[in-house]
Amino acid sequence: MRKILIIGGYGRFGARLVRLLADEPELELIIAGRSKQKAQALCAEPAAATLTPLSFERGHDPAGQIARLQPEVVVDAAGPFQTYGKAPYTVPEAALRAGAHYLDLADAPGFVAGVAGLNTLALEAGRMAISGASSVPALSFAAARTLKPALASVETYTGGISPSPHARVGLSVIKAIASYAGRPISIIRDGKPCEAFGLIDSMYHNIRFDDADPLGLRRFSLVDVPDLLLARQIFPGLKALWFGAAPQPELGHSALTAMAWLVRLKLLPSLVPFARLMEPAASHMNWGEQRGGMFIRLTGLDHAGKHAGVSWNLIAEGDSGPSIPSIPAAALIKRLLTGEAPAPGARPAHKALELADFEPFFQSLSIRHGIVPD
Ligand SMILES: NC(=O)c1ccc[n+]([C@@H]2O[C@H](COP(=O)([O-])OP(=O)(O)OC[C@H]3O[C@@H](n4cnc5c(N)ncnc54)[C@H](OP(=O)(O)O)[C@@H]3O)[C@@H](O)[C@H]2O)c1
Structure with a gap:
């Protein structure tokens, strides 16, 4: 099983991401947020992927939580990224240090541009950290x-x-x-x-x-x-x-x-x-x-x-x-499944995908x- 931790996984766009990936039997989608009950409700939906609910607070020792889970990818679909405060990159840092790829749906300009500050860490880890994988x-x-x-x-x-x-x-x-x-x-x-x-x-x-x-x-x-x-x-x-x-x-x-x-x-x-x-x-x-x-x-x-x-x-x-903001993260995860992982490094998502990558999703919607x- 290839573990994907989705923080904010039962939120509006987190849930859409779960549904876009639900047809992948080799995935375990860990649906994380502060309410295990809401995560469990989403896990009751039919899916070929394994859906696992998780009580997770992104502000409480994300490094420890992510290190214990050992996911292949961490997706932050929680936000609001405008309010992540003085240490905004604790989650991507924790993901990279645990050897996981990192994606988010951020729309805050400073947050998206600033992820490039993790480039050395991402290159050392041989993982991608892509911010703004969304509309x-x-x-x-x-x-x-x-x-x-x-x-x-x-x-x-x-x-x-x-x-x-x-x-x-x-x-x-x-x-x-x-x-x-x-x-x-x-x-x-x-x-x-x-x-x-x-x-x-x-x-x-x-x-x-x-x-x-x-x-x-x-x-x-x-x-x-x-x-x-x-x-x-x-x-x-x-x-x-x-x-x-x-x-x-x-x-x-x-x-x-x-x-x-x-x-x-x-x-x-x-x-x-x-x-x-x-x-x-x-x-x-x-x-x-x-x-x-x-x-x-x-x-x-x-x-x-x-x-x-x-x-x-x-x-x-x-x-x-409403599925559109979740398509880029889904497309990048599906690319990992086919062995076409984007190059390691930390960067904004503006060059991560071409319109052709969106087309299969657009056609099914x-x-x-x-x-x-x-
Ligand atoms: N870049 C773009 O084009 C684009 C487009 C659309 C949306 N977005 C961004 O996507 C983000 C999500 O939007 P949304 O409409 O899906 O929001 P939402 O429905 O409010 O979902 C947020 C999710 O995050 C969880 N969450 C919030 N705080 C948390 C915390 N401290 N620890 C763990 N989980 C937490 C919430 O559950 P609990 O409160 O129960 O924990 C909820 O599941 C927003 O920041 C939005 O700006 C970006």
């Missing part, structure tokens, strides 16, 4: 790479995610959003690095391609994701850099923007203390079409020297969208994507 930055940059050949030079990078209104949001995601709502986020606009305010700064985009029923024009609000750091390295000299989220329905989105304004106007210090109240409110706002999407748009000069733009658009039908010139 951003793993899928977003895989998509951006497919757009790059259309342009001779890239001047702007814009992206966004619009989940289905029926996709239930976990407490960790709400805490993550609350941590930067109304706070300044570093972007690039009109050729200059500047700050704009989380969940307040907005733009519109219609996610559409080919013959797909378009998602319609949606308002995206600025979110703090690893792309806002990493795109500067991949596309030096960017004149604009922006990433947003369009939570649905728009009424809930507008309420979030209004709350972000309270922080922006210094009437509230932060929305973090309200995260637990926001979770049930978000889960009751679930009307509208059950479909979601994502886009990445690059503009720049084409090969004839003219200004041009091109976007990659994805539409996920029904309940398939109701997920389609396409490229559209401006």
